[in-house]
Amino acid sequence: GQQLNQSPQSMFIQEGEDVSMNCTSSSIFNTWLWYKQDPGEGPVLLIALYKAGELTSNGRLTAQFGITRKDSFLNISASIPSDVGIYFCAGTNNNDMRFGAGTRLTVKP
Amino acid sequence: GAGVSQSPSNKVTEKGKDVELRCDPISGHTALYWYRQRLGQGLEFLIYFQGNSAPDKSGLPSDRFSAERTGESVSTLTIQRTQQEDSAVYLCASSTRTGRLVSEQFFGPGTRLTVL
Numbered sequence: 001g002q003q004l005n006q007s008p009q010s011m012f013i014q015e016g017e018d019v020s021m022n023c024t025s026s027s028i029f030n031t032w033l034w035y036k037q038d039p040g041e042g043p044v045l046l047i048a049l050y051k052a053g054e055l056t057s058n059g060r061l062t063a064q065f066g067i068t069r070k071d072s073f074l075n076i077s078a079s080i081p082s083d084v085g086i087y088f089c090a091g092t093n094n095n096d097m098r099f100g101a102g103t104r105l106t107v108k109p
Numbered sequence: 110g111a112g113v114s115q116s117p118s119n120k121v122t123e124k125g126k127d128v129e130l131r132c133d134p135i136s137g138h139t140a141l142y143w144y145r146q147r148l149g150q151g152l153e154f155l156i157y158f159q160g161n162s163a164p165d166k167s168g169l170p171s172d173r174f175s176a177e178r179t180g181e182s183v184s185t186l187t188i189q190r191t192q193q194e195d196s197a198v199y200l201c202a203s204s205t206r207t208g209r210l211v212s213e214q215f216f217g218p219g220t221r222l223t224v225l
Contacts, residue, residue: 003151033212042113042200042216043152088151092212099151 005090006089006100013079014108021087021103022073028089030063032072037086037102046087047074079107111135113217115201121223122191130134130186130220134203141184142214143176146198158184159207191224198222 006023013019023032031050035043047058049072050066055061056063062075076083084107089100114133122128134141143155144176154168158178169175173191188195198221202214 006151024221031212041120041218042202044216045212045214048212090152090212097154099153101149 001088004089004091004098006103008103009101010061010104010105012108014080015081017106019076019079019083019105020073022071023089023091023100025044025091025098026070027091027093027098028069029091029093030069032063033090033092034061034063034072034074035090037088039085043088043089059106076105079105081107081109083107110134113201113203113215115199115217115220117220118218119221119223121225123225124193125190127189128191128222130188130199132184132186132201132203132217134181134184134201135215137181138203138205138215139181140204140207140214141178142185142202142204143184143186143207144200144202145170148197152200188222189211191222193224196222196224205223 004023004025033048034046036046037043046061047056047063052065052069053067054065060077064073086102086104088102091098113135116131139160142159144152145155146152156176157165173189176186198219200219201217204214
C-alpha cells in the first residue's frame with residue numbers, strides 16, 4: 001500500500017540547531033502520530049495529534065496537525081546528540097493506518 | 110514492568126526454509142500487532158489480534174504468512190518457504206486498548222530477518 005510522503009529522508013545537523021520534518025498525504029487522516037526509532041529498537045511514540053489545527057509540544061518537540069488533515073510537521077528545537085535516530089510519521093483514519101518512510105537524523109556534536 | 114520482547118533478534122535463513130518469529134507482549138495488553146519494516150521504508154501492517162476475537166489478517170502479503178496467538182499471551186509469526194523479498198525487520202507491538210488503529214502501541218525491538 002502507499003505510504004505517507006515524509007521529507008526529508010535524512011538530515012545532518014550541528015548540535016544546537018533546530019530541525020523540521022513533515023509528512024503529506026493525498027488522503028485525509030483523523031490522527032497524526034510521530035514516532036522515534038533508535039537503532040535496534042522499536043518505534044516509541046513521541047506525540048499524538050487528534051484534531052485538525054492542533055499544535056502540541058513535548059519538551060523540545062512540537063508537532064502540528066494540518067488544517068487540511070492531509071499533513072503534519074514535527075519540529076525539534078536546540079538539537080542534542082541523543083536526538084539521533086529515525087523519526088516516523090503515521091496517520092490513521094477509519095480504514096487504515098499508514099507510516100512514512102522515516103527521516104534519519106544525525107546530530108554532530 | 111517489562112516491555113514487549115521479541116525473539117530471535119536476528120535470523121538468517123536460506124531461501125525456501127520456514128521461519129518462526131516470537132513476540133511476548135506486555136502483560137495485560139489485550140491487543141497485539143505485527144508489522145514489517147523493509148530497509149528505508151515505513152511500517153507495513155500485517156496482522157492484529159484482540160483477545161479471543163478473530164484476528165484482522167488484512168495486511169498479510171501472501172498465504173505463506175500466518176500468525177497465531179493463544180489468548181492474550183505469546184504470538185508467533187510464521188513465514189513458510191521464505192523468499193529474498195521477505196528480508197526485513199518484523200516488529201511486534203501491544204496495546205491495552207482495542208482497535209487496530211489505536212495510537213498507544215508499545216513496540217518490541219524487532220526481529221531482523223535475512224533470507225539468503
